[in-house]
Amino acid sequence: xxxxxxxxxxxxxxxxxxxxxxxxxxxxxxxxxxxxxxxxxxxxxxxxxxxxxxxxxxxxxxxxxxxxxxxxxxxxxxxxxxxxxxxxxxxxxxxxxxxxxxxxxxxxxxxxxxxxxxxxxxxxxxxxxxxxxxxxxxxxxxxxxxxxxxxxxxxxxxxxxxxxxxxxxxxxxxxxxxxxxxxxxxxxxxxxxxxxxxxxxxxxxxxxxxxxxxxxxxxxxxxxxxxxxxxxxxxxxxxxxxxxxxxxxxxxxxxxxxxxxxxxxxxxxxxxxxxxxxxxxxxxxxxxxxxxxxxxxxxxxxxxxxxxxxxxxxxxxxxxxxxxxxxxxxxxxxxxxxxxxxxxxxxxxxxxxxxxxxxxxxxxx
Numbered sequence: 001x002x003x004x005x006x007x008x009x010x011x012x013x014x015x016x017x018x019x020x021x022x023x024x025x026x027x028x029x030x031x032x033x034x035x036x037x038x039x040x041x042x043x044x045x046x047x048x049x050x051x052x053x054x055x056x057x058x059x060x061x062x063x064x065x066x067x068x069x070x071x072x073x074x075x076x077x078x079x080x081x082x083x084x085x086x087x088x089x090x091x092x093x094x095x096x097x098x099x100x101x102x103x104x105x106x107x108x109x110x111x112x113x114x115x116x117x118x119x120x121x122x123x124x125x126x127x128x129x130x131x132x133x134x135x136x137x138x139x140x141x142x143x144x145x146x147x148x149x150x151x152x153x154x155x156x157x158x159x160x161x162x163x164x165x166x167x168x169x170x171x172x173x174x175x176x177x178x179x180x181x182x183x184x185x186x187x188x189x190x191x192x193x194x195x196x197x198x199x200x201x202x203x204x205x206x207x208x209x210x211x212x213x214x215x216x217x218x219x220x221x222x223x224x225x226x227x228x229x230x231x232x233x234x235x236x237x238x239x240x241x242x243x244x245x246x247x248x249x250x251x252x253x254x255x256x257x258x259x260x261x262x263x264x265x266x267x268x269x270x271x272x273x274x275x276x277x278x279x280x281x282x283x284x285x286x287x288x289x290x291x292x293x294x295x296x297x298x299x300x301x302x303x304x305x306x307x308x309x310x311x312x313x314x315x316x317x318x319x320x321x322x323x324x325x326x327x328x329x330x331x332x333x334x335x336x337x338x339x340x341x342x343x344x345x346x347x348x349x350x351x352x353x354x355x356x357x358x359x360x361x362x363x364x365x
Contacts, residue, residue, distance in 0.1 A: 011338060015331055022327055026320040031087050038091060039263045039310045041301040047183060052094040053298030055240030055283035056290060057081050058150060059122050061106030062114060076317075077289050082125045084286060084314045088297050091312065096180060097126075100240040100283050101148030101214025103172065108153035108164055119171050142180065145172040146188045148214035148241065154192030179207065184302065187232050189213035194224045198231055208268070208305060211237040218250035218280040225250075229278065235268040236279050236307060238300075243285035243292050245311055250278040259294055262310065269305035281309060288317035 043050070059081075060074045104110070104118045149155035152164040178199070179185050185207040189196040192215065198204070211217070211234040217225055218237065228234065247256040247264070258264065258281075271277050283298040296313040 008342075015334075019327070019331075022323065026323065030315045030320065031083050034313060034315045035087050035091060037261050038299075038312050039261060040091075041263060041299065041308045041310065043301065043303065045303045047181070047303065049096065049180065049184060049302045050092055050094045051096045051098055051298075051300045051302070052088055052092050053098045053100055053238055053283045053300060054085070054126075054286055055100040055298070056102040056148070056243055056285035057099075057122075057125075057287050058102050058105040058285075058289065059118055059125070060289065061104065061110060061118060063106055063109060073289075076321075077287065078121060078125055080288060080317050081286065084297070085126060088299075088312050092299050094299075096142045096144065096177060098144045098186075098212055098238060099146070099172075100212060100238055101146050102150045102240065103145065103148070105150055105289075107151040107168065108149070108158070108160075112167075115167060115171075142177050143175075144177050144186050144188070144212055146212050146214050147172075147190065149192060152192070160192060183207060185209050187211045187234065189217065189224075189228065189237075191215035191217060191220070191224060196224075196228060196232065201231065204232065208302065209234045209236075213237060213239045215239060215241045216248065216280065216282055218248045218278055219255070233272075234278065235272060235305070236266075236281065238281055238283060238298070240283050240285070242282060243290045244282060245284040245294065245296065246282040248280040248282070250280070252277065258311065261313065264309045266307040266309070267305065268307055279307075284311060286314065288314075 041050075060070075060077050062070075065073065103122055104115075107115065107118065110118060147165070147168045149158070151168050153160040173188075176188075177186055178197075185204065187196055187198060187209065189211050191213055196211075209232055211228065211232060216239040217228065245258045247258050248254070249256075266279060268279065271279055281298065281300075284294060284296050285292055286295060286297050288295055293316060294313065295316065296311040299310050299312050301308040
C-alpha cells in the first residue's frame with residue numbers, strides 16, 4: 001500500500017513538472033527561439049536609420065466575439081502582441097516605429113467608450129514602461145500611424161465618417177513624424193479616401209521619400225497611383241492589408257513572395273533613376289488572430305539610398321495553444337488509465353489474500 005502511494009506521488013509530480021515546462025516553453029522560451037532565426041542588419045554609416053514596421057495588430061474588440069471565452073482570447077492576443085513587440089524592439093532598437101494600419105479590429109464600429117478602452121489597450125501593448133531600461137524613450141516619440149479600414153471604415157465601399165477619422169487622428173496621428181533628421185520624409189497615403197499628405201512639396205526632392213499606406217498601391221493602379229507618382233515620386237512604399245509578405249515592383253507586374261529568413265537589399269536611387277521603377281513592400285500581419293501561418297514584423301534599415309529589409313518572424317500561437325489542449329487530453333486519459341491499472345489489480349490481490357487467510361483457518365483432515 002505504501003509503495004503504491006509513492007508511485008502515485010511520483011506520477012503526479014511528473015505531470016506537474018511537465019506542465020510547468022510546457023508553460024515555460026510556450027510563454028517565454030519560444031519567443032527567444034523565434035528571435036534566434038532573425039537576421040541582424042548592422043549599420044555601417046552614421047546616417048543609418050532603423051525602422052520597425054508593424055501591420056494589422058487589430059486589437060480585438062467586444063462586439064464580434066461575445067462568447068464565454070472572449071475575455072481570455074483578448075488577453076492572450078494582447079499578451080502575444082506585447083511579448084513579440086518587446087523582443088522586436090530589444091533586437092532592432094529602432095529609430096522609427098511605423099504602424100501600417102488596422103491598429104484596432106473594431107475601431108470603425110466602436111462607441112466612444114469602447115474606442116477609448118481599445119486605445120488604452122493598444123497603448124499598454126506598444127508603450128510599455130519596461131523599455132525605459134533600454135533608453136528607448138526618444139525612439140517612441142518617433143512614430144508613424146496610418147489608418148486602416150478596421151480603424152475608420154472603407155472596406156468594400158463602407159462609409160467613412162468624419163468622426164471616425166477625427167478620433168483616429170486625435171489618438172494616434174497628432175504627434176506623428178513627417179520629417180526625420182532632414183533626410184527622410186514620410187507621406188501618409190489613404191487609399192480608402194483617395195488622399196495623401198504633402199504639405200511641403202517644394203522641398204520633397206531634397207529628401208528620401210517614403211510612402212506609408214495600409215492598402216497596397218502599386219498593384220491596384222488607378223488615378224490615386226498616378227497622383228502619387230506625379231506629386232510624391234516616392235522611393236519606397238510600405239503597405240499591408242493582405243496580411244501577406246510580398247514585394248511589388250512597378251510598372252512591371254513582378255510580385256515576389258517574401259517568406260524566407262533573409263535580408264533583401266535595394267538601391268533605391270538606381271531603382272528609380274536607372275530602372276525607372278517603384279518599389280512597394282507589403283508587411284505581414286503581426287497578429288496570430290488573422291489566421292495566417294506566417295506572422296511577423298518588418299525591419300528596415302536605410303543608409304543613404306540603400307535599403308536593407310527583412311521580416312522578424314514570430315511563433316505561430318495557434319500551434320502553441322493546441323499543445324495545451326493535447327497535453328490536457330493526454331493527462332486526463334493517462335490519469336484514467338493509471339487509476340484503472342492500479343486499483344483493479346489491487347482489489348483482486350486483496351480478495352485473493354482474504355481467501356487464502358480464510359482457507360488457512362479451515363482445519364485440514
